[in-house]
Amino acid sequence: MNRIDRYIFWEWLRxxxxxxxxxxxxxxxxxxxxxxxxxxxxKAPVGQILFYFALVIPTLLPxxxxxxxxxxxxxxxxxxxxxxxxxxxxSCGMSFWQITRSLWLAGLSLSIILLYLNAKVVPWxxxxxxxxxxxxxxxYLLESEELQExxxxxxxxxxxxxxxxxxxxxRFSKISFRGYGVTVSTMDGENREIDKIQASExxxxxxxxxxxxxxxxxxxxxxxxxxxxxxxxFEQLNMTDYHESPRLMMALDKRxxxxxLSELRAIMNYFAVHDTGKVTSYxxxxxxxxxxxxxxxxxxxxxxxxxVSGVRVNAMVGVCKSxxxxxxxxxxxxxxxxxxxQGYLPAxxxxxxxxxxxxxxxxxxxRKL
Numbered sequence: 001m002n003r004i005d006r007y008i009f010w011e012w013l014r015x016x017x018x019x020x021x022x023x024x025x026x027x028x029x030x031x032x033x034x035x036x037x038x039x040x041x042x043k044a045p046v047g048q049i050l051f052y053f054a055l056v057i058p059t060l061l062p063x064x065x066x067x068x069x070x071x072x073x074x075x076x077x078x079x080x081x082x083x084x085x086x087x088x089x090x091s092c093g094m095s096f097w098q099i100t101r102s103l104w105l106a107g108l109s110l111s112i113i114l115l116y117l118n119a120k121v122v123p124w125x126x127x128x129x130x131x132x133x134x135x136x137x138x139x140y141l142l143e144s145e146e147l148q149e150x151x152x153x154x155x156x157x158x159x160x161x162x163x164x165x166x167x168x169x170x171r172f173s174k175i176s177f178r179g180y181g182v183t184v185s186t187m188d189g190e191n192r193e194i195d196k197i198q199a200s201e202x203x204x205x206x207x208x209x210x211x212x213x214x215x216x217x218x219x220x221x222x223x224x225x226x227x228x229x230x231x232x233x234f235e236q237l238n239m240t241d242y243h244e245s246p247r248l249m250m251a252l253d254k255r256x257x258x259x260x261l262s263e264l265r266a267i268m269n270y271f272a273v274h275d276t277g278k279v280t281s282y283x284x285x286x287x288x289x290x291x292x293x294x295x296x297x298x299x300x301x302x303x304x305x306x307x308v309s310g311v312r313v314n315a316m317v318g319v320c321k322s323x324x325x326x327x328x329x330x331x332x333x334x335x336x337x338x339x340x341x342q343g344y345l346p347a348x349x350x351x352x353x354x355x356x357x358x359x360x361x362x363x364x365x366x367r368k369l
Contacts, residue, residue, distance in 0.1 A: 077304060210239060
């Protein structure tokens, strides 16, 4: 970097530090307002509370980084433009690429950081924070409720299209991994019932990754007529080839936006053989997270043309245009996600079309500049 590159970079970095600090501070305070009371009710120690909110920070960065980057670019470039410094650089023969190349490098670096955050840091932070919250909630409930009522989920249903099994449990404990009132039906290729296990209780062994059923009956049906041809009672039935994970069952009950990247990937891999409509929204969310990492690089192409081409007597004209264009991106992205979730667009297209469109637009504006 030459002296001008360093000057422009530090002008931007100061604005970026202030922007990200202020935005992160507001969001953390909002999260504390929303969750601190519950953590205190759980009687969490101070160290655990601080660690929980430290985990919140990386989960907010993918949202904050693009906004802070845009604000800092608009502020620093508009200031340079208003002080005629851009005109002075242009009069010395510098191209817009030479003037802004340090900002392009910053945008590329932030995009790489976003990719790393979404792929590694954020999934770990989300799952770790959820584990801390669940443990604190469990300890609180153990002190105030009956043990058998702690951590129970009701009416749990799960379909395994790969093995053609359909599960239903009246109650399931996410603490002990025990299900109550369990029915597991196995279907053939034409969705006809072959056999069924009915049990009063079941247990998932996390070491062997297999299920054991207690006090029930094993039923078999005639595929053609649907008539019951065998009913055999059992006290205990070990099914070592049943590997359905309770964690996956519980993840499917959560909204896609509440899951980490690794959990989304696990759901996609599980349903890779047989695509279902239920997994579409998870696939769209997964690709949207990956596609969103390119936004910092695109922001430079949007912010530079408007920030340095407006009239100097009213720099806010260019700022408002670029800010409006940026937030239009989010509207387009949301529309594409809705179309992807409804099946009108493939998940990859729904995630990347807004970025490709904005990249072409940014390239056009930059070339026109």
